[in-house]
Amino acid sequence: MVPVRPENAYQARLLRMLRDDGPRSRVELGDAVGLSRSRLIAEVDRLVELGLVETAGPAASRGGRRSSLLRVAGTVRFAGVVIGTDRLTVAVTDGELNVLAELREPADVRSGPGPVVARAGELVGKLRAELGLAQLTGVGVGLPGPVAFREGTPIAPGALPGWHGFPVRDTLGAELGCPTLVDNDANVMALGEQHAGIGRTFDDFLYVKLGTAIGCGLVLRGAPHRGATSGAGDIAHLRLADEGPGCACGEAGCLEAYCGEAGLIGAALDAARSGRSPALADRLATAGTLTMADVAGAAAGGDPAVQAVVRDAARRLGQVLVGLVSFVNPGIVIIGGAPDGLGHTLLAEIRAVVYRRSAPLATGTMPIVLSDLGERAGVVGAARLISEQVFAAE
Amino acid sequence: MVPVRPENAYQARLLRMLRDDGPRSRVELGDAVGLSRSRLIAEVDRLVELGLVETAGPAASRGGRRSSLLRVAGTVRFAGVVIGTDRLTVAVTDGELNVLAELREPADVRSGPGPVVARAGELVGKLRAELGLAQLTGVGVGLPGPVAFREGTPIAPGALPGWHGFPVRDTLGAELGCPTLVDNDANVMALGEQHAGIGRTFDDFLYVKLGTAIGCGLVLRGAPHRGATSGAGDIAHLRLADEGPGCACGEAGCLEAYCGEAGLIGAALDAARSGRSPALADRLATAGTLTMADVAGAAAGGDPAVQAVVRDAARRLGQVLVGLVSFVNPGIVIIGGAPDGLGHTLLAEIRAVVYRRSAPLATGTMPIVLSDLGERAGVVGAARLISEQVFAAE
Known part of the structure; x- marks a missing residue:
């Protein structure tokens, strides 16, 4: 399934604003993005048609007609995966990157990338089934060591013997059938702090x-x-x-x-x-x-x-x-x-x-x-990592 | 005199492209910026009306009608000033940041900021007169030490005793009557390398x-x-x-x-x-x-x-x-x-x-x-510093 992406930079910006700030009225979005009212309505309507945005209920009145709040659609669901040297943490979030469900279990990265990445895929699948999701919007992964970001592979990671060059992104992406990105765990945790911690x-x-x-x-x-x-x-x-x-x-x-x-x-x-x-x-x-x-x-x-x-x-x-x-x-x-x-x-x-x-x-x-944020920085940041790609204009 | 600035992000991008890459045809600009032909023509026409862009002669034919080249207008002239611990270097550039004229003389920063900044203003004025310019588009300044960029003042600069907090930007800007920015000299030289050196x-x-x-x-x-x-x-x-x-x-x-x-x-x-x-x-x-x-x-x-x-x-x-x-x-x-x-x-x-x-x-x-680039990195980079501000949408 080809994922739906915003069609232009304005739509991308509107989506990221709803992800970061939560439900907003059309008026608030227009003020923040600096679009004319007619253009804003056209872009928002298109995001609703694309299934990326939905109506969330009435907004507080500013006088005049009552307007409704918009939010990231409930069908947008990200997964965040953090591979640690001794454990695996997996979560599924909504479009605002709130964690809906999470699993954690011991893992031994010295058993090699194949079994660990397969297990990560299984855990994500388990959460997806538990939440009744037909499809994930995207998956982000953090792992402890240098990552060739464009290739989605670990590079000579000291903490992950035998993982050098293993196609973590492509393996997990094929398994889960959705856009997938892999990054160093510290980068991913920084993104978590940017989204939900003091880094905000x-x-x-x-x-x-x-x-x-x-x-x-x-x-x-x-x-x-x-x-x-x-x-x-x-x-x-x-x-x-x-x-x-x-x-x-x-x-x-x-x-x-x-x-x-x-x-x-x-x-x-x-x-x-x-x-x-x-x-x-x-x-x-x-x-x-x-x-x-x-x-x-x-x-x-x-x-x-x-x-x-x-x-x-x-x-x-x-x-x-x-x-x-x-x-x-x-x-x-x-x-x-x-x-x-x-x-x-x-x-x-x-x-x-x-x-x-x-x-x-x-x-x-x-x-x-x-x-x-503690450990949650990792899974939230991993979800944010992939949301940045999915919520960008093609 | 209020300087003319591009009106939107597209105009700004077109201007910076002409600054960095030299004269280009409308077709080349449209390909690079990703604008429709009609929108591109409208934005370029507006830049010509604003006096920021001009026609530079016929472009090489791609078949079909001959088109003309566009370039940054000849009225766009930047000055770059580099204050060194023992000398002052001042240049005036065109809109592509080519140096048109340059002056260098010994200076002793220990004589304090007042006389040195005044002398920098005189040297810029001298070049302006020499080149017959009524008005400069903007002036960039680099100086050897930390600079509070938003304030345009040196911060406890070890190499510039007595300069702490001196309003270098505002003093020189008032003297020359044009937009002025001040930055640390290494930052300015990095910009010079980005424009004209291997940093490109x-x-x-x-x-x-x-x-x-x-x-x-x-x-x-x-x-x-x-x-x-x-x-x-x-x-x-x-x-x-x-x-x-x-x-x-x-x-x-x-x-x-x-x-x-x-x-x-x-x-x-x-x-x-x-x-x-x-x-x-x-x-x-x-x-x-x-x-x-x-x-x-x-x-x-x-x-x-x-x-x-x-x-x-x-x-x-x-x-x-x-x-x-x-x-x-x-x-x-x-x-x-x-x-x-x-x-x-x-x-x-x-x-x-x-x-x-x-x-x-x-x-x-x-x-x-x-x-x-040697010493030229400084004056070209200082010109680029101010051009980044002047060639940005308001």
Whole structure:
């Protein structure tokens, strides 16, 4: 089935406005888009004919005749898929990108792209059946690593061994029979923040994604910035020290080797083994290993050695951010994916470094905050990713 | 006099196309802009009526009736002003931003903004008289330091003591009686590269400006990126080392303290005084001081100690670029303002660091080149800056 698309830039703009701002009257839409009343009515009528827009009930009166509200049609349904290193999250949204249903389950990306992408397709199918949808309008996918955006394939993703070059977009698109786009997960989460988080009110912002794999999504001048070869934001393997902890990429001293989960756990293991953290040493002796929850628990409980580990990681991330913030001068920096219980410790140290070391013009009024969307940023952003393509004139 | 502006986005696009690509026939313009023939003719006729476009002679025949070429009107004349730390450069261009006349003279920015800005106005007036122009269409200005773009004022510019908050835009605009915009010089030079240099064929590029003050201009997705508070590209005072050479800003270890002219001369003085460079020690004994030309001459002449100084500076710039390039993934990096004779030594070392240390997705095919426009990038870019405003729909 060929998807219906707006026919011109005005229709596309009207649709995106209804997606972002919710139901609006014709008068409000006309004011915002700057179209004459007759032209606006013609474009809206065409969007209704195309099945992209529908009437939503009467609008509040401005005096004169009662007008009705318009909204994105109820047949517009997007799916958002986020492939994580250890789990799969899938949601279906309406045309305003509200999540209607969501599924999450463990997944092991090391089993290779074939089974994981097939499973993602099954989960989307399950939600589609549950919601009684004959057809999805489009599917967006985020995955943890660099993505060749035009090709829809991962590029040498450290966190996804065996996924290089796998046609994620084309495989899932063929399976689900609708327009599909794939992007790096940090880019997708940045789009989620732009739609439903604090990013909504900023034209320029950075979304830093912590967790197993570190990434950064850039929204610049109101749109995702992917760069010349869709590698923008690929900061995980910036080298902070020539002699540093080993990284999953095979090098040493990368940002991710300090601030990724494996890096934090590795530094906590050192603290346990050296006796600097007696509590973690006990835990290690009992359990045979340490988890991120152990590290976060010890830090939250006031263990000074573990707090030092967390602060050191945050300081290194802060030093990288100093350069990035001076360079692109964002309106806000949003930190997402911080391990439970560690967010505020990380944030305090990142702020201290960035505000102390950056050019005043770049950071004088720039907030650094934790994401308040949490995991939902990913699926909403993935839905927004594909909605941007489907809600654009051909 | 109120300047004439295009009336809608189509007229603006047609004008910018004629500015960038030179004379075109109606057919070529219609093909490029995607307007119907009747609408195109109406918009072009209106641009001719407004005095912004004129007929330029017959076009090559495509068969059928001979059509005539259109071009930006001969009454459209921009001025570009570049305020350097030690000189003033002023040019007047036609509507395609070809330089028609240029003046350059020494200037001392430490004499304060009043006299320098007044002198810039005089030089523009001189060129205007020389070319017999009643009126300029607009003036663009670049200056070495952060600029609050919306206000048209320098912000705490290290290289321009006493210039903070001086209304450069409004003073010069009132003096010359035409639309005026002021921006950071690296941004302006990036615009020059976009118009007339290798930047022309790239949507995303960085222009790194070496010299007395270091700066970086970003063109992202085809447009200058200034950031939330117009501080983007402000990399001069990124701290590379806690214990480093002193910087003009009062801190130590800044990028500029290593790679700016004062930094290079300082390191060369060390090499002279320590006896590592006997040639520069002689020169210092004779002249009492060292200049950038001395340093460049010694490096070009094969003095190993001075070459080491230059390579060290380049390596540090390269390390900063690794982060910036990973972060925004430009299509090309252009290095401008390299001291005469040092460009290729700097470039070789910068390339070595960036290609060795960056993520392959970001730099696999990314060239790093020296600017081939030289000083002209500044005045052409300043003219382009104001042309972007004047050639936009109101």
